[in-house]
Amino acid sequence: MLQRDILQDLIEWKNRSHHPLIIRGLRQIGKTFIVKQFAEQFYENVVYLDLRANNSVHKAFEGDFDVNKMILSITAIQTDAHFVPGKTLLILDEIQDCANARSSLKYWDIDGRFDVICTGSFLGVKGFRAPYTRGIPVGYEEQITMYPLTFGEFLTNVGMNEDVLEYVINSIKNKTMIEETVHDSMRSLYLQYLIVGGMPEAVNTFLETHDLNLVKEIQNRILTSIKDDFGRYKDSDGKEKIDEVLKLRAEACLNSIPAQLSKEYKKFQYSLVDVKGHSPEKADGLQYLEDVGLVVRAFNTNQMTFPLEAQKIPTEFKVFFIDTGLLVSMLGQETPSKILEGEMSAYKGAIAENMVAASFAKEERKLYYYHAPSGSPELDFLFEENGEVVLVECKSSNNRMTSMKFVIANSKKYGSHRAIKIADANIGGGEGFETYPLYYLGFLQKAPKQNIINSPDFSKIVPPNKTEN
Numbered sequence: 051m052l053q054r055d056i057l058q059d060l061i062e063w064k065n066r067s068h069h070p071l072i073i074r075g076l077r078q079i080g081k082t083f084i085v086k087q088f089a090e091q092f093y094e095n096v097v098y099l100d101l102r103a104n105n106s107v108h109k110a111f112e113g114d115f116d117v118n119k120m121i122l123s124i125t126a127i128q129t130d131a132h133f134v135p136g137k138t139l140l141i142l143d144e145i146q147d148c149a150n151a152r153s154s155l156k157y158w159d160i161d162g163r164f165d166v167i168c169t170g171s172f173l174g175v176k177g178f179r180a181p182y183t184r185g186i187p188v189g190y191e192e193q194i195t196m197y198p199l200t201f202g203e204f205l206t207n208v209g210m211n212e213d214v215l216e217y218v219i220n221s222i223k224n225k226t227m228i229e230e231t232v233h234d235s236m237r238s239l240y241l242q243y244l245i246v247g248g249m250p251e252a253v254n255t256f257l258e259t260h261d262l263n264l265v266k267e268i269q270n271r272i273l274t275s276i277k278d279d280f281g282r283y284k285d286s287d288g289k290e291k292i293d294e295v296l297k298l299r300a301e302a303c304l305n306s307i308p309a310q311l312s313k314e315y316k317k318f319q320y321s322l323v324d325v326k327g328h329s330p331e332k333a334d335g336l337q338y339l340e341d342v343g344l345v346v347r348a349f350n351t352n353q354m355t356f357p358l359e360a361q362k363i364p365t366e367f368k369v370f371f372i373d374t375g376l377l378v379s380m381l382g383q384e385t386p387s388k389i390l391e392g393e394m395s396a397y398k399g400a401i402a403e404n405m406v407a408a409s410f411a412k413e414e415r416k417l418y419y420y421h422a423p424s425g426s427p428e429l430d431f432l433f434e435e436n437g438e439v440v441l442v443e444c445k446s447s448n449n450r451m452t453s454m455k456f457v458i459a460n461s462k463k464y465g466s467h468r469a470i471k472i473a474d475a476n477i478g479g480g481e482g483f484e485t486y487p488l489y490y491l492g493f494l495q496k497a498p499k500q501n502i503i504n505s506p507d508f509s510k511i512v513p514p515n516k517t518e519n
Contacts, residue, residue: 051087052080052203052250052254053203054080054084054199056073057084057087063192068192069155069189069191069192070155070165070166070168070190071192072145072168072169072173072192072194073085073168073169073170073193073194074169074170074193074196074343076171076197076276076343076344076372076373077171077275077276077279078249078250078251078272078275079198079249079250081171081196082143084196085141085143085169086141088167089139089167092139093138093139093165094134094137094138095133095137095139096139097128097131097133097138097139097141098141098143099124099128099140099143100143100144101142101145101147102147108148108150108151109123110124110127111151111153111154112150115153115157116157117157117158117161117163117164120157121133133163133164135163135164138164138165139164139166140158140165140166141167141168143168144169144170144171146170146171146172146173147284152168152186153186153187154187155187155190155191159190160190172279172282172341172342195343195414197248197343198248198372198373198375198412199247199250199253200412201240201248201409201492202493202494203248204246204253204492205236205492208239208257214235217229217232218232218493221477222477222490222493225477225479225484227477228476228477233476233487236487236489240487240488240492241390242256242390243375243492244375244378244389244401244405245262245265245375245378245385245386245389246262246265246375247269247373247375247376247378247379248373249272249375251268251272252272252375255268262386265375266379269375269376269379270379272376273376273379273380276342277300277304280292280296280297280301280338281293281294281295281296281338296338298335299331299338300335300336300338301325301335302323302324302325302335303325303332303335303336303339303369304339304344306323306324307345307377307380308400309322310322311368311369311370311400311403315421315425316368317350317366317368317421318347320332320333320336323335323336344371344372345370345371345372346370346407346417347417348368348370348417348418348431349362349364349367349418350363350366350367350420350421351418351419351432354420354432354441354464354465355439356434356437356438357434358432358439361418362418368419370404370407371408372411372412373408374405374408377401377404385401399444399445399446401446402445402446402472402488403430403444405488406430406472409491409492410431410494413494413495415434418431418432418433419431420432427452427453427454428453429441429442429443429454429457430442430443430444431444435468438467438468439465440467440468440469440470441454441457442469442470442472443471443472443473444472445473446473446474447473447474451471451483454469454471454483455482455483457469458482458483468484469482469484470483470484471483471484471485472485472486472487472488473485473486474487475487477490
C-alpha cells in the first residue's frame with residue numbers, strides 16, 4: 051500500500067470546517083484508492099457511488115435536491131448503503147459523469163449531516179459534456195489536484211530511513227555538502243525514479259519486482275488506456291461518444307513531445323505535430339492534454355521581472371509530461387540503461403529538464419523560462435519566491451552554466467536574482483548562485499500562498515451623516 055502525502059491534506063480537511071471536496075487529476079494516479087483508504091481509517095460508515103460504472107444511480111440526482119429524497123433514492127438503488135448523520139462519508143467517484151451530482155453538492159453542504167468527497171478526471175476538459183443545466187455549486191465545494199508520486203513520496207515508499215531524509219533536508223536548508231555515501235544512495239534512487247516515474251501501478255510493480263521491463267509494459271498500458279479516453283464526452287442525452295478529430299489531434303500532439311524536447315530550443319512547434327489542420331486546430335489537441343492533466347506548459351517571458359505572469363508570452367512555450375516515467379517509456383529502448391549509468395545528456399537534457407518541470411508543477415508552482423529573442427541568454431526555469439524572481443538552470447551532468455553566469459554578471463540589465471543550479475553534483479555554489487543535486491527536487495516545498503492585498507482597516511470608517519466624537 052503506497053503512502054501518499056495527499057492523505058495529510060484529507061485529514062486536515064476533515065478536522066476543520068469544510069465544504070464537499072473534489073479531488074481532480076489525471077486518470078490512474080490513485081484518486082479512488084486514496085479516498086477509500088482515508089474513508090476506511092477515519093469514518094465509521096462509507097457510501098461509495100461509482101458514477102461512471104453505475105448509470106442507474108444518476109436517477110437519485112434528477113429530482114429535487116432535497117437531501118432526504120436523494121438518500122431515499124440512493125438507498126433504494128444501492129441496498130447496502132446506510133447514511134448515519136455525523137459518521138458517514140459519501141464518495142462520488144467520477145463525478146464528471148453526472149452533472150446533477152456535481153450540482154447537488156450545494157445541498158449536501160447546506161444540510162451538513164454528511165461529509166462528501168468526489169473524484170474527477172475530466173472536470174477541466176472543455177466540451178466533455180453538456181453544460182451544467184442546474185449550475186455548479188460555487189462557494190459550496192473545495193477542490194484539490196492530485197498528481198503522480200513525487201520523488202519525495204518515492205523515497206518514503208522505498209523505505210528510506212527517516213533520519214537520512216531529515217539529514218538531507220537539513221543539509222539543503224543549511225547549504226552544506228551531503229556525506230558521500232548518502233549522496234550516492236540518493237542519486238541512485240533518483241535515477242531509478244526517472245525511469246519508474248510516479249504512476250502508482252508502475253511504482254508498485256517496481257517495488258515488488260524491480261523489473262524495469264514490467265514497469266515499461268505497465269507504463270505503455272497506462273498511456274494506451276489514457277489515449278483510449280481521448281475525445282470522450284457525453285451528449286445532452288447522457289450517451290457516451292468520442293470526438294474522433296479531437297482524439298487524433300491530442301494523440302498527435304502527445305506523440306510529438308519527445309521530439310519537441312530533443313531540440314536544442316525546446317519550444318513547442320505545431321508544425322512538428324503530424325496531423326492535418328492549422329495551428330489553432332492542433333492547439334485544441336494540446337489543450338486537451340493539458341486539461342486532462344497529462345502535460346504542463348512552461349511559458350517564455352519578455353523579462354525576468356515580478357510578476358512573471360505579466361511578462362508571459364502566451365504563444366511561446368515548452369510542453370512537459372507531468373510524469374517523467376511516462377516520457378522515458380516513449381523514448382528509445384536503451385534509455386533506461388543509460389539513465390542508470392548516469393548518462394542523461396541524451397535527448398539534449400530533456401529528461402532532467404522534464405523532471406524539474408514536473409516537480410515544480412506538483413508543488414503548484416507556475417512554470418516560466420527565459421529565452422532571449424537572439425537565443426542568448428536562455429534560462430531553463432524561472433519561479434517566484436517572496437515577490438522575487440528566482441533563476442534556475444538544470445544540467446543533466448555538471449556542465450558550466452554560461453547563460454546564468456552572464457545574467458548574474460549583468461545585473462544592471464537583468465536585475466539581481468537568487469540563482470539556483472540543479473545538476474549531477476553535491477550541494478555547493480559559486481559567485482552569485484547555489485548548486486543542488488538533482489534529487490534536491492524531492493525536497494521542494496509547496497509554493498506559499500501569499501496575500502497580495504492586506505486586509506483593510508475598517509475601524510475608522512464613519513457611517514454617512516455621522517461624525518466621530
